Amino acid sequence: MVKRLKILIADDHAVFRHGLKDILRKNFPGVVIGEAETGRGVVNKVRKAKWHIVVLDVTMPGLNGVDALLEIKQIQPALPILMLSMHSEDQYAIRVLKAGASGYINKIKASLEIVKAITSVLAGDKFISPRLTERLVEQLKPGSKKSPHDRLSNREYQVMQLTASGKSLKEIGDKLSISVQTVSTHRMRILKKMGLHTSAELIRYVMENELAWRGVQQ
Numbered sequence: 001m002v003k004r005l006k007i008l009i010a011d012d013h014a015v016f017r018h019g020l021k022d023i024l025r026k027n028f029p030g031v032v033i034g035e036a037e038t039g040r041g042v043v044n045k046v047r048k049a050k051w052h053i054v055v056l057d058v059t060m061p062g063l064n065g066v067d068a069l070l071e072i073k074q075i076q077p078a079l080p081i082l083m084l085s086m087h088s089e090d091q092y093a094i095r096v097l098k099a100g101a102s103g104y105i106n107k108i109k110a111s112l113e114i115v116k117a118i119t120s121v122l123a124g125d126k127f128i129s130p131r132l133t134e135r136l137v138e139q140l141k142p143g144s145k146k147s148p149h150d151r152l153s154n155r156e157y158q159v160m161q162l163t164a165s166g167k168s169l170k171e172i173g174d175k176l177s178i179s180v181q182t183v184s185t186h187r188m189r190i191l192k193k194m195g196l197h198t199s200a201e202l203i204r205y206v207m208e209n210e211l212a213w214r215g216v217q218q
Helices: 016-027 041-050 065-075 089-098 105-124 130-140 154-164 170-177 179-192 201-209
Strands: 005-009 031-034 051-058 081-085 102-108
Touching: 005 016, 005 041, 005 081, 016 031, 016 051, 031 041, 031 065, 041 051, 041 065, 051 065, 065 081, 065 154, 081 089, 081 105, 081 201, 089 102, 102 105, 154 170, 154 179, 154 201, 179 201
Parallel strands: 005 031, 005 051, 051 081, 081 102
Antiparallel strands: none
């Protein structure tokens, strides 16, 4: 473990950040903790200072956590990033790990797992649950079958979830900082890749597979 540990916490909920800071200060004496409330904010802090690890929420205002992860990896490829989310592992864990994350924790379990996760990641290991490990091994087997939503890019996956949450094209565009035309194009590609024909079929698929977006920012 480094002598003067510097951890950057990126989450838009102040109460949650405060709880994490208390846990980290009790377990890592002398730790220096930085905070960011937005996806763009965490990227800017990574540009301006050196951190030993970033704890990053998937669902962030403006630039979402997945895209922030990709930008951070371009700036500092070796910087460990531990992703947090209210979403189940089935929704985002494999995606963020493939994008370069060092681990994934469900926020419900964060208070119990954060210290162990950070210690593991700083030691050079990945932090994932045994269940997720099994899923990753299964995907690596020759001839393994992918679910329809696994064919989507990260952006398409986000558009799928927001569409299923009832957001309009404009609302989705505003949230993801893309044009209405781009949202429409993504939606058409989503339907084609998944073998669906209407938004109603897409919404039903999301609900049946428990892929709904939790905590959508208004």
